[in-house]
Amino acid sequence: xxxxxxxxxxxxTTVFVMLAEVLIFVPSIARFREDFxxxxxxxxxxxxxxxxADDMLAEDLEAELLENAGVFNVVLxxxxxxxxxxxxxxxxxxxxxxxxxMASAWVLIRDAMLRLGxxxxxxxxxxxxxxxxxxxxxxxxxxxEPLRMAMVDYGLRILALSLFISIITASLLFxxxxxxxxxxxxxxxxxxxxxxSAPEDARGIISPNASVTELREAEDALLMLQTQxxxxxxxRERLAQLGGAVAxxxxxxxxxxxxxxxxxxxxxxxDDPLVRRMAPKLVNSITRAVSLCESTLAFGRxxxxxxxxxxxxxxEVVADVIASETLAVSDNCIGFSMDIPExxxxxxxxxxxxxxxMNLVRNARQAIVxxxxxGEIRVSARETDQNWRVEIHDSGPGLPPKAREHLFTPFxxxxxxxxxxxxxxxxxxxxxxxxxxLCLKKTDETGTSFEIHLPRGDGTF
Numbered sequence: 001x002x003x004x005x006x007x008x009x010x011x012x013t014t015v016f017v018m019l020a021e022v023l024i025f026v027p028s029i030a031r032f033r034e035d036f037x038x039x040x041x042x043x044x045x046x047x048x049x050x051x052x053a054d055d056m057l058a059e060d061l062e063a064e065l066l067e068n069a070g071v072f073n074v075v076l077x078x079x080x081x082x083x084x085x086x087x088x089x090x091x092x093x094x095x096x097x098x099x100x101x102m103a104s105a106w107v108l109i110r111d112a113m114l115r116l117g118x119x120x121x122x123x124x125x126x127x128x129x130x131x132x133x134x135x136x137x138x139x140x141x142x143x144x145e146p147l148r149m150a151m152v153d154y155g156l157r158i159l160a161l162s163l164f165i166s167i168i169t170a171s172l173l174f175x176x177x178x179x180x181x182x183x184x185x186x187x188x189x190x191x192x193x194x195x196x197s198a199p200e201d202a203r204g205i206i207s208p209n210a211s212v213t214e215l216r217e218a219e220d221a222l223l224m225l226q227t228q229x230x231x232x233x234x235x236r237e238r239l240a241q242l243g244g245a246v247a248x249x250x251x252x253x254x255x256x257x258x259x260x261x262x263x264x265x266x267x268x269x270x271d272d273p274l275v276r277r278m279a280p281k282l283v284n285s286i287t288r289a290v291s292l293c294e295s296t297l298a299f300g301r302x303x304x305x306x307x308x309x310x311x312x313x314x315x316e317v318v319a320d321v322i323a324s325e326t327l328a329v330s331d332n333c334i335g336f337s338m339d340i341p342e343x344x345x346x347x348x349x350x351x352x353x354x355x356x357x358m359n360l361v362r363n364a365r366q367a368i369v370x371x372x373x374x375g376e377i378r379v380s381a382r383e384t385d386q387n388w389r390v391e392i393h394d395s396g397p398g399l400p401p402k403a404r405e406h407l408f409t410p411f412x413x414x415x416x417x418x419x420x421x422x423x424x425x426x427x428x429x430x431x432x433x434x435x436x437x438l439c440l441k442k443t444d445e446t447g448t449s450f451e452i453h454l455p456r457g458d459g460t461f
Contacts, residue, residue: 021162307349
């Protein structure tokens with residue numbers, strides 16, 4: 001009950017209605033006390049009329065009149081004269097005097113609450129105006145116990161009625177909330193659960209039909225979300241199928257091209273001048289095709305595993321990269337250098353960091369080689385309070401406009417003719433796995449600089 005919307009609404013409604021009834025109860029009980037006292041004054045006035053008809057009353061008749069009126073004494077003031085009309089022995093001293101002629105609402109409420117809380121039976125004097133202008137005032141003395149018992153009985157009946165009204169009202173509101181709010185909300189939840197279990201099933205997409213404005217807005221938002229997500233999932237599924245097909249084709253094509261590459265080695269040994277002249281171009285074309293297939297297969301594999309972060313000597317990693325790339329240079333047209341502080345340690349996965357720097361250095365080497373001019377590649381590093389920064393700078397021709405526009409987009413950010421554009425995409429993905437960033441620092445006709453930012457913190461708070 002407490003964990004459901006309708007249950008909480010039922011309880012809160014009952015509490016609020018009871019609170020409203022309590023606020024009504026206080027002035028009601030004060031009004032009841034005033035009516036009770038006025039009734040006693042009126043009954044006492046009627047009893048005193050017997051004395052006006054006959055100056056002398058028997059003691060038994062006088063006692064009966066006072067008992068029926070519920071009072072001990074009746075004093076009537078007529079024409080400025082105060083006259084004791086009926087009297088009987090008073091069992092105790094008068095404790096309080098209440099004048100109902102000038103009493104305000106707050107005074108009546110105060111006196112009623114005090115009387116309701118006082119269990120002692122006291123003798124009180126009550127002053128009021130006679131009915132039908134039968135005098136200037138009428139004064140009676142009476143016990144408080146009958147008054148208090150009548151007030152308690154009236155209060156209990158009021159509280160019982162209030163509780164009954166609260167239960168009926170809360171029950172009706174409970175049913176209304178279940179019909180107007182809870183049922184539509186459960187319907188929306190049902191659509192969400194059905195859609196989550198089978199997103200490809202169009203029957204799980206909600207059909208907005210709520211009459212409540214807020215629920216209708218929620219259903220419309222859910223419909224838009226489900227529609228967009230369904231389209232995205234279908235597109236992702238198609239792309240996954242396409243990627244699988246491309247991977248299979250690339251795998252088979254690579255095997256075919258590898259075989260063709262073996263045959264071109266023999267063609268290069270031909271004595272035919274035309275064949276000898278065309279063979280290098282054929283070899284280069286096949287080599288590029290094999291490289292593209294291998295890159296496609298590498299990118300199409302499952303996601304890269306999470307990096308195993310350790311403290312890595314950056315100088316050793318860069319030295320390994322430069323040593324590998326130096327072997328790929330046929331002559332001394334490209335110079336390699338590094339400017340890394342001795343003993344600089346960075347938090348990274350050594351294998352993935354090697355691949356990132358290797359991709360960037362290889363791209364720089366290929367860009368310089370494509371110009372046919374000598375050049376230089378420099379790897380430098382520095383550390384700040386927030387991160388380590390590794391810069392790879394080359395003296396190549398700079399990036400073409402297409403490469404700048406789609407720098408880290410697979411198959412679109414190639415920096416050289418025949419390139420696949422996967423190197424930078426893979427490098428950026430690996431750096432993001434470290435919580436860092438790979439960014440292009442500058443590129444123009446004087447060269448290109450990429451910078452790797454690796455955070456110094458371990459990601460904890």
